[in-house]
Amino acid sequence: xxxxxxxxxxxxxxxxxxxxxxxxxxxxxxxxxxxxxxxxxxxxxxxxxxxxxxxxxxxxxxxxxxxxxxxxxxxxxxxxxxxxxxxxxxxxxxxxxxxxxxxxxxxxxxxxxxxxxxxxxxxxxxxxxxxxxxxxxxxxxxxxxxxxxxxxxxxxxxxxxxxxxxxxxxxxxxxxxxxxx
Numbered sequence: 178x179x180x181x182x183x184x185x186x187x188x189x190x191x192x193x194x195x196x197x198x199x200x201x202x203x204x205x206x207x208x209x210x211x212x213x214x215x216x217x218x219x220x221x222x223x224x225x226x227x228x229x230x231x232x233x234x235x236x237x238x239x240x241x242x243x244x245x246x247x248x249x250x251x252x253x254x255x256x257x258x259x260x261x262x263x264x265x266x267x268x269x270x271x272x273x274x275x276x277x278x279x280x281x282x283x284x285x286x287x288x289x290x291x292x293x294x295x296x297x298x299x300x301x302x303x304x305x306x307x308x309x310x311x312x313x314x315x316x317x318x319x320x321x322x323x324x325x326x327x328x329x330x331x332x333x334x335x336x337x338x339x340x341x342x343x344x345x346x347x348x349x350x351x352x353x354x355x356x357x358x
Contacts, residue, residue: 201268201269201270201336202265202268202269204265206355207261207264207265207268209224210224210243210264224243224340225242225243225244226242226244226342227242227243227340227341227342228240228241228242228284228331228335228341228342228343229241229242229243229246229268229335230268230331230332230335230336231246231267231268231270231273231274232267232270232272232273232274233273233274233275233276233279233286234273234274234275234276235276235286237276237286237287237288238286238287238288238289238328238332239274239276239279239282239284239285239286240284240285240286240287240328240331241282241284242284243264245282245284246263246264246267247260249267249274249278250263252275252278253274256272285324285328287324287325287328287329287332288325289325289329289332290325290326290329293326293329293330293333294329294333296333298333298334298337301330301333301334302315305317305319305330306352313353313354314351314352314353315351315352315353316347316349316350316351316352317330317331317349317350317351317352318348318349318350319350331350331352334352338354338355339352339353339354339355340352340353340354340355
């Protein structure tokens, strides 16, 4: 009887661990970002400058894009067999990047606000975002929010499957649901 209970407990724990390893970023999205030609040169994808969020070894989140991650990849080629594997691992938070390297890039790192992370994406869109007429995009004007709160809101939406970009002309972030085609 003990053996059956032990085996049952192991099966339940295994299933929970597998279920908890939810992918943050879909395989299709990573494949679109990781297009490399036969000369090992990145084919610049349509969403090349969209914000991507990766974990750093100092427990902060770093805002970046696929072009910068391609540059980072040169520091991690020994840990990843190819750029796709590297992207899949960092975007799905399977390993953390070195914070010392982050200082040479234009984007910033931030500390996640746990109160914002607990909020639903629906409450975030209602409280902080404006929506366009077709209801396909949101516009975010952070106004008086701190940089950490602004980036936590955008990070939360990224985790929920949204693409994040910045319109420097209008001074707003554009938040749009990712559509895999």
